[in-house]
Amino acid sequence: MSARTADVVVIGGGIVGAACAEAFSAEGSSVELIEERGIGGGASGAGMGHVTVMDDSEAQFALTRLSVALWEELAASLPAEVEYSRCGALWVAADDEEMAEVARKQRFYLSRGVRAEALDARQVAEAEPNLRPGLAGGLLVPGDRVLYAPCAAAWLVNRAMGRGARVHLGVRATANDAGVVTLSDGGRIEARHVVDATGAASGGLVRPRKGYLAITDRYPGFVRHQLIELGYSKSAHGHDDESVAFNVQPRVTGQVLIGSSRQYGVDDSLVGAHLLSRMLRRARLYMPRIATLHVLRAWTGFRAATPDGLPLIGPSPRNAQVLLATGHEGLGITASLGTARLLADWVAGRTPPIPMEPYLPNRFPAEVPS
């Protein structure tokens, strides 16, 4: 069979691949998107869907801030089912030590132009009456947002299709030789650029990090902001084999999404009772009344984790024709739009809005996926 041609083949229809397909189609490139399962069906569908500015490093801050701004540009066009909600995030401090972290975090955000309000014990209780009494305070980041990623990914893909992008569902890319991508259905596409947006399946130094979530029935008003314990970063960036952190999210439906957990070295998707109950106990510790809410469903998913907690965005050191857009761990929903912008600028030879160096795959000379 003779190969078709395309400017860009995007492998992976999660939110990162969807954003890349959208961005390249906006450049006027011909785009073909390959997704084995379903749009937004991997980590995008399994995750919580926060759109948040993070402060763990300057590079992470730069990418997430750019991305939040890009989401905000799209906000007015997003259809209702994307459930884009400006609920804000409230980082919860349990004690004085964590209040010191509130002050540090607030300084970090304010000095970079991001709104952040320090709340004392009384203000936190007012902001979230279902938190336990006796918390020290918290940090409110009003600009943080939440969305429903499977529908956001589908909307991005539809936009790309509206500009002529082709989508191959239910097929896999089986080979990529000298710019010709072979599909599992026998199809071949000759591409100038191949974007690897396969997330936890990327391989190489991208490791799958399993997470659990549970969702409740509808309890409108039970939670108002995305709530995160300040110890979250310890859980997120520690290298313990297994950790949990309090993180709940109000959905537009009135449902409450309960997370979070992190687990290395597990490759089955089973919902284990031990870790699920541990994660839910953590939620009860912060919100005792959550114990009475009914859980409808619990599930697991796999984040694409890298050794330094930053994504891989840019040409693969082993094959410059392959552009990596993977390794976003828990920030793929947020960072999808920024990632796509960086890659589109790189291909077009434009100066990107933020320096690309911190995310370039060549910071890891060996073992990157290709």
Add this chain to the structure above:
Amino acid sequence: MKDSLACEIVVVGAGPAGLAAACTAAGRTRSVAIVDGNTAPGGQIWRGEVRMPGIDRARISQVRLLSDTLVVDCPGDHSLLAVQGDRAVEIRYEKLILATGARERFLPFPGWTLPTVVGTGGLQAIVKGGMRIAGKRVVIAGSGPLLLAVAAYLCRQGARIAMIAEQAPRSAVFRFARTVARSPRKLLQSISLMQSLTGTPYRTGCWPIEAVEGAVTLSRGGKTWSEPCDYLACGFGLVPNTELAALLGCVLQDGFVAVDTCQQTTQPGVFCAGEPTGIGGVEPAIVEGRIAGYCATGRMDEAARLFPERDRGNRFRRALEEAFRLRPELAGLTGPDTIVCRCEDVTFARIAKHGNWRAIKLQTRCGMGPCQGRVCGPAVEFLLGIPPDSVRPPIFPVPVGLLSEDL
């Protein structure tokens, strides 16, 4: 801390199959328990009635019965997590017998979400629960012998049954009636049913196409008419409850739990009896329950003596399935705006855009509400030929507090 219970044999479900299994196993083992979600034993069919033909009542006293107890997860080997009121109970077993029964199948058609449109079993349950039906005009529509049983019950309670609309063609229903006539007990049952339904119009090849406040439009032989009614009770056959079996890793075949001659599933030590292995009502369920009870206690010879009876039960199941197979026209009743998923208000047009259950769930939330896909799952499978995907814990909604106790 949660309560815990350890029994040699644990039976899930106290309907005919579960009671038969437990009573057969009782006395031969150190301990037998039945875990059941209802307040009284008897399952959907007997619902706490005193008369339970075919059950060795003397043995029930030797069985530990946990009523109002729902199994929600299987947290480890030989262990179930159940919820009883506001307590979590960990149930440990050596052998497990699943007798989880079946539920009604609902099919969406315009108007099916009106408050006056109810399930046949649902209407029977609320009448048993004290709602007055006397003098009310009821149309019963759908498929299968249960329509007759419910009609007879409602008649006895004083309801006026305007019509029983059976979607299956007349020829199929007659063939089935002849099969039934070969079993004297079933013949007696149907004669007494028919006697209590004297004068009630029973229309074959007839089905509802739209419900409005106070009436239902029925279709038969190419003609449609409006039939006034206070209630429209619908039931399009039964769907097996296979969620727990699936969660335990038992293989399902064509939607039913696969079992060997001993009623053992593909998971060693886990048996299954009754509707989850095939829809056939009380008698096949009791035989399978007894076989499972014998085999789970190592009495294969006694089990083998029941195999011919089970074969007859399976022939009855096949006849039932063939006679009351849902006609394809029923899949064409939904309009684009007809709600298919009642929990999440998802219309048929939104669902029909997707090619697999995971995409349907992710993109529309169909099946993601409190019914956990029990109602819309079988409907989507019938309408679009897309079977539901994997089962996730908890298999019933359960408070966070009970899912988070120390294990």
